[in-house]
Amino acid sequence: MIRNVLCIGAGYVGGPTMALIADRCPEVNVTVADINTQKIGQWNSDLLPVFEPGLDAVVKRARGRNLFFTELTPQSIAAAELIFICVNTPTKQYGEGAGMAADLQYWEKSARTILAHAKPGTVVVEKSTVPVRTAEAISRILNFERKGPHFQVLSNPEFLAEGSAVRDLEQPDRVLIGSELTEEGLAAARKLGWLYEHWVPKENILYTSVWSSELSKLTANAFLAQRVSSINAISALCEKTNADVTEISRAIGTDARIGPRFLEAGIGFGGSCFRKDILNLAYICGQFGLSEVGNYWMSVVRMNDYQISRFVKEILDRLFNTVADKKLAVFGFSFKPETNDTRDSPAIQVCTRLLQEQARLAISDPRALDNARKDLAGLPGDASSRVAYEPNPYLAAEGAHAIVLLTHWKDYKALDYERIYRSMQKPAFVFDGRNALDHERLFDLGFNVVPIGKSPRLHF
Numbered sequence: 510m511i512r513n514v515l516c517i518g519a520g521y522v523g524g525p526t527m528a529l530i531a532d533r534c535p536e537v538n539v540t541v542a543d544i545n546t547q548k549i550g551q552w553n554s555d556l557l558p559v560f561e562p563g564l565d566a567v568v569k570r571a572r573g574r575n576l577f578f579t580e581l582t583p584q585s586i587a588a589a590e591l592i593f594i595c596v597n598t599p600t601k602q603y604g605e606g607a608g609m610a611a612d613l614q615y616w617e618k619s620a621r622t623i624l625a626h627a628k629p630g631t632v633v634v635e636k637s638t639v640p641v642r643t644a645e646a647i648s649r650i651l652n653f654e655r656k657g658p659h660f661q662v663l664s665n666p667e668f669l670a671e672g673s674a675v676r677d678l679e680q681p682d683r684v685l686i687g688s689e690l691t692e693e694g695l696a697a698a699r700k701l702g703w704l705y706e707h708w709v710p711k712e713n714i715l716y717t718s719v720w721s722s723e724l725s726k727l728t729a730n731a732f733l734a735q736r737v738s739s740i741n742a743i744s745a746l747c748e749k750t751n752a753d754v755t756e757i758s759r760a761i762g763t764d765a766r767i768g769p770r771f772l773e774a775g776i777g778f779g780g781s782c783f784r785k786d787i788l789n790l791a792y793i794c795g796q797f798g799l800s801e802v803g804n805y806w807m808s809v810v811r812m813n814d815y816q817i818s819r820f821v822k823e824i825l826d827r828l829f830n831t832v833a834d835k836k837l838a839v840f841g842f843s844f845k846p847e848t849n850d851t852r853d854s855p856a857i858q859v860c861t862r863l864l865q866e867q868a869r870l871a872i873s874d875p876r877a878l879d880n881a882r883k884d885l886a887g888l889p890g891d892a893s894s895r896v897a898y899e900p901n902p903y904l905a906a907e908g909a910h911a912i913v914l915l916t917h918w919k920d921y922k923a924l925d926y927e928r929i930y931r932s933m934q935k936p937a938f939v940f941d942g943r944n945a946l947d948h949e950r951l952f953d954l955g956f957n958v959v960p961i962g963k964s965p966r967l968h969f
């Protein structure tokens with residue numbers, strides 16, 4: 510039914526999503542284009558720009574067969590019957606709505622490029638996360654000069670989480686397709702649905718209006734982030750009352766109405782989506798005069814910032830009120846395990862604040878050190894010179910006063926902590942920002958252990 514698909518934007522979403530479509534729909538040619546030529550080079554190499562478990566195999570099966578990574582050309586736009594727009598929509602950093610609204614400049618540029626070269630009748634699919642009613646705006650641009658059958662704009666938000674992107678794409682809880690509720694709109698939605706039906710059961714493909722689809726995406730992220738902030742709020746109370754937040758998560762998670770997922774207390778959520786999408790949601794509420802609703806969602810972000818500040822203050826307090834010139838080993842920098850992505854990682858804020866306190870940091874991470882280097886470049890004063898990037902966690906911990914665990918990579922559980930303890934300054938501390946390690950064992954080895962939302966284990 511469709512022979513040629515184009516995707517504009519070869520990032521964390523565009524690359525893996527299109528690789529999976531190409532893998533599952535061998536009769537469809539899938540071209541993925543990006544203005545970043547270096548990234549296109551990486552997608553065509555053995556070292557993909559995105560680290561995701563299982564992704565290399567999917568790309569290798571389809572690349573060169575019916576999956577092509579290229580620069581964006583007028584020919585590829587003209588050849589496509591269906592065009593996904595999967596460009597970044599970051600928080601706007603300038604002008605009206607700065608710090609809150611989504612920056613739609615990349616989106617709009619893509620739409621204008623499509624208008625210049627696409628065949629009339631091409632279906633345009635917004636996969637980027639966008640404010641409600643963006644499709645309407647894009648549709649106006651695309652249909653300004655109606656040459657023959659006009660462009661249909663669909664909303665098809667992506668729900669994959671990083672680190673499990675391939676699994677999430679292979680077995681999505683649902684695929685959401687929003688369209689105009691006209692004959693042409695519904696026909697366009699069915700075309701897109703046909704692609705997904707290659708591997709997603711029909712009953713898991715939901716059809717809605719465009720506006721509901723756009724708002725569902727922002728709402729899903731806001732709800733997930735809200736759960737993290739809620740359990741983190743309770744973790745602060747646990748620390749004051751000697752209750753244990755892990756026990757509370759287990760106890761409430763068995764209630765079928767609550768469910769067990771997204772109840773892990775920690776140093777707060779990160780990643781390119783949660784903060785950005787809640788800020789955007791709150792901004793939209795403000796635009797519609799719903800300040801109480803906007804404030805409700807903003808409290809989720811405020812709680813997240815509080816959790817990060819609380820964690821840094823705990824480190825300072827426990828390390829005798831100063832970390833100046835003390836070496837601290839940071840375990841993990843990515844915003845979650847199994848990804849090299851560090852966008853809005855809590856590690857950026859934690860490390861920046863520890864550096865402001867004049868600490869010396871040895872940062873370790875299995876995948877994210879290149880991004881960590883970029884994130885911490887250009888800090889004021891001599892801060893950058895006090896950071897070492899050390900892939901080997903044993904070397905990172907050597908001579909350190911404390912281990913600060915920020916990302917719960919499995920590798921960190923399996924380390925020889927007896928050896929690590931011997932190599933550290935005493936008293937040696939572990940600040941477990943993800944409650945990931947075996948606290949009793951670490952305590953028995955001699956460590957002072959400070960978790961989140963439960964009593965610390967201290968030798969004095």
Ligand code: NAD
Binds near residue numbers: 517543548596598616
């Ligand atoms: P990204 O920054 O990794 O990728 C976006 C890509 O678009 C970049 O490579 C950029 O060079 C390219 N681009 C920008 N303008 C372009 C243009 N005019 N022509 C061609 N290429 C262009 O971003 P991402 O993480 O893939 O996110 C993309 C969208 O998907 C965002 O709206 C995001 O909110 C949403 N989303 C992200 C995730 C996630 O886990 N990262 C999950 C669901 C939805």
Ligand code: UDX
Binds near residue numbers: 669672776780783
């Ligand atoms: C999220 C959504 O889950 C996904 O559906 C959407 O498409 C994009 O945004 P992602 O940001 O990749 O995905 O990762 P996610 O697993 O949601 O984790 C986000 C952050 O919350 C991470 O920093 C993670 O460590 C934190 N988190 C998650 C917790 O602190 N506790 C939890 O229980 C769960």
